[in-house]
Amino acid sequence: MHRRPFLAAAGAIACALLSAAPALAADVNIVSKAVGFSPRDITVAPGDTVTWHWIGSANERNHSPASDPGQLESWDADPGNPKPDFDHGAGHTFTTAALTHSGTFTYHCKVHPDVMRGTVTVTGAPVPAFTASASSAFAGDQVDFDATASSDPDGTIDRYEWDLDGNGSFETDTGATPSASRTYLAPASVNVGLRVTDDRGNQRTVSHPLTVATRAPTATFTVVPGTAAKGATVTFDASLSSATPGRTITDFAWDLDGDGTFETDTGLIPTASRSYTAAATLSIGLQVTDSAADVTTTSRPLTVSNAAPTATFTVSNANPQPGATVTFDAASSTDSDGSIAKFTWDLDGNGSFETDTGTTPTASRAYTTPGATTVRLRVTDNENGTAETTRTVTVPAPPAPASPPASPPAPAPALVAPAPAPPLAAPPAAPPTARPAAVAPAAPAAPAAKKAKKRPRCVTKKQKRTRACKALKKKKKRRH
Known part of the structure; x- marks a missing residue:
C-alpha cells in the first residue's frame, strides 16, 4: 500500500486521504502520557486505515x-489484555483494518484512559433525500414517495427502507428501488422516514411530515342556552359547518334527546x-x-336544570306548655x-331529619323539656331538588314555688314590777331658815280673742240675694 506521510514536529500525524484506489492510511504518533x-x-x-507509532524512550512506550x-x-492494539502497561519497543506500530463505516469514532489508551483520548472520523456517508407527491393528502388517496x-x-446506495406509518420502524424495504407509495385511510x-445504506454499509436517515386530511365535511354547532331551565326553548345552530x-x-x-340516534332530520336547514x-x-x-x-x-353537552322547591311551614304554638303537643304544617x-315528593322533619333539633312523612305535609310532637328547639323541614321535589327552612319552639320554664307564710311574732315578755326600794334613813334635821317673803298671785290671763267672721262679698245681684248679704244689709240699717 502506497503512503504519502506528512510528519509534523515532535512526531505529529502522517496521513493521506483517499483519492483513488488503493486506499491510503493515516498515521498517529504516540508521544507520551503528557x-x-x-x-x-x-x-x-x-x-482508509489508521496506524499508531510508538516513539520516545522505553518508559514512554507503555x-x-x-x-x-x-x-x-x-x-x-493489545486484544485480550485490559491494561498492557509495558514497553512495546522502539518503532512498534499498530494499524486498523479498513474503516468502511462513516461517522466519528472515539478511542483511548487502555493504560491511561482518562488522559489519552482521541477521535477518528470517516467521511463519505450517503445523503438520503425524498419527496412526496403531496405534503397534505386526503384520506383514501395514494401518496407516492421518491x-x-x-x-x-x-x-452507491444499495438499499432504501421506508417508515411510511411514522411509528419509527423502517418496515417497508424497497431494496435498490428509490420509491414507495401508500394509501392512508384515515x-x-x-x-x-427514509433510511439509505451505501455499498460500505454506511446508513443515514431523513424524515418529513405528512398531513392526511379528510374529505368529509366539517360538523360544528352552537347550543343556546348551554344550561336551560325546564320548559325553555333551546336553539341549535350548525350554520358554521x-x-x-x-x-x-x-x-x-340531529340527536336532540341524547339517545345516540339522529331522529330529527332538518334537511338543508342547519x-x-x-x-x-x-x-x-x-x-x-x-x-x-x-x-x-x-x-x-x-356532539355538544346540554344541561337542563331543575328549579328547586320552596320550603315553608307554620307552627300551631311556638310557646307551648311542657307536655303540650305542637303541630307543624x-x-x-x-x-x-x-311537585313535592317528600317531607322530612328534624323535630328534636339534633340536625338529622329522622321524621319522614312522605307526601303528608304535617307532623306533630310534644315537648316536655323547657328551652328552645330549632325545628327543621326539608322538602324534596320529584326530581330530587331540595330546600330547607327552620322555626323555633320555646317551652317556658315552670313558675317558681310560692314562698311559705311568715311565722307569727314571738309574744312580748311579761313586765315585772321592780322590787320596792328599802326605806332610807331620815336625814338629819336641817337648821331653821328664814321664811320667804309672800308673793302676790299672778293676774288671770285675758280670754282669747274671738276669730273675726269673714265678711260676705255682696257685689253681684246673685251675691246680694244670699242670706248673708241680706243680714248684713239689715245690720247696716239698724246702725243708722
Missing part, C-alpha cells in the same frame, strides 16, 4: 490505543330547536352529510316546575 496522541483527532475517507465499545468501527435525489459521495399527521372544496352539504340530522320537561345532562348530536355521501358527526311549600 502529550498523548499526536494528532489526537483525525479524519479519513472510507476504506501505551495501547483501542476504540471505545459499542461503535460500528472497532480496533484494539428518493432518487439521495446520493453517496464515494460509492386523517392523521405522519412523520414519514362546511364541506371540502368541490362539495356541498346535503343534509343536517338549525333545530326543542324544549325539555325533565332535568338532565344530555349529549346533543349533529350528523352532516355532503354531496359525496361522506358523513361527519359531532308545610302545606304551603311549593315546586314551580314539578
Whole structure:
C-alpha cells in the first residue's frame, strides 16, 4: 500500500486521504502520557486505515490505543489484555483494518484512559433525500414517495427502507428501488422516514411530515342556552359547518334527546330547536352529510336544570306548655316546575331529619323539656331538588314555688314590777331658815280673742240675694 506521510514536529500525524484506489492510511504518533496522541483527532475517507507509532524512550512506550465499545468501527492494539502497561519497543506500530463505516469514532489508551483520548472520523456517508407527491393528502388517496435525489459521495446506495406509518420502524424495504407509495385511510399527521445504506454499509436517515386530511365535511354547532331551565326553548345552530372544496352539504340530522340516534332530520336547514320537561345532562348530536355521501358527526353537552322547591311551614304554638303537643304544617311549600315528593322533619333539633312523612305535609310532637328547639323541614321535589327552612319552639320554664307564710311574732315578755326600794334613813334635821317673803298671785290671763267672721262679698245681684248679704244689709240699717 502506497503512503504519502506528512510528519509534523515532535512526531505529529502522517496521513493521506483517499483519492483513488488503493486506499491510503493515516498515521498517529504516540508521544507520551503528557502529550498523548499526536494528532489526537483525525479524519479519513472510507476504506482508509489508521496506524499508531510508538516513539520516545522505553518508559514512554507503555501505551495501547483501542476504540471505545459499542461503535460500528472497532480496533484494539493489545486484544485480550485490559491494561498492557509495558514497553512495546522502539518503532512498534499498530494499524486498523479498513474503516468502511462513516461517522466519528472515539478511542483511548487502555493504560491511561482518562488522559489519552482521541477521535477518528470517516467521511463519505450517503445523503438520503425524498419527496412526496403531496405534503397534505386526503384520506383514501395514494401518496407516492421518491428518493432518487439521495446520493453517496464515494460509492452507491444499495438499499432504501421506508417508515411510511411514522411509528419509527423502517418496515417497508424497497431494496435498490428509490420509491414507495401508500394509501392512508384515515386523517392523521405522519412523520414519514427514509433510511439509505451505501455499498460500505454506511446508513443515514431523513424524515418529513405528512398531513392526511379528510374529505368529509366539517360538523360544528352552537347550543343556546348551554344550561336551560325546564320548559325553555333551546336553539341549535350548525350554520358554521362546511364541506371540502368541490362539495356541498346535503343534509343536517340531529340527536336532540341524547339517545345516540339522529331522529330529527332538518334537511338543508342547519338549525333545530326543542324544549325539555325533565332535568338532565344530555349529549346533543349533529350528523352532516355532503354531496359525496361522506358523513361527519359531532356532539355538544346540554344541561337542563331543575328549579328547586320552596320550603315553608307554620307552627300551631311556638310557646307551648311542657307536655303540650305542637303541630307543624308545610302545606304551603311549593315546586314551580314539578311537585313535592317528600317531607322530612328534624323535630328534636339534633340536625338529622329522622321524621319522614312522605307526601303528608304535617307532623306533630310534644315537648316536655323547657328551652328552645330549632325545628327543621326539608322538602324534596320529584326530581330530587331540595330546600330547607327552620322555626323555633320555646317551652317556658315552670313558675317558681310560692314562698311559705311568715311565722307569727314571738309574744312580748311579761313586765315585772321592780322590787320596792328599802326605806332610807331620815336625814338629819336641817337648821331653821328664814321664811320667804309672800308673793302676790299672778293676774288671770285675758280670754282669747274671738276669730273675726269673714265678711260676705255682696257685689253681684246673685251675691246680694244670699242670706248673708241680706243680714248684713239689715245690720247696716239698724246702725243708722
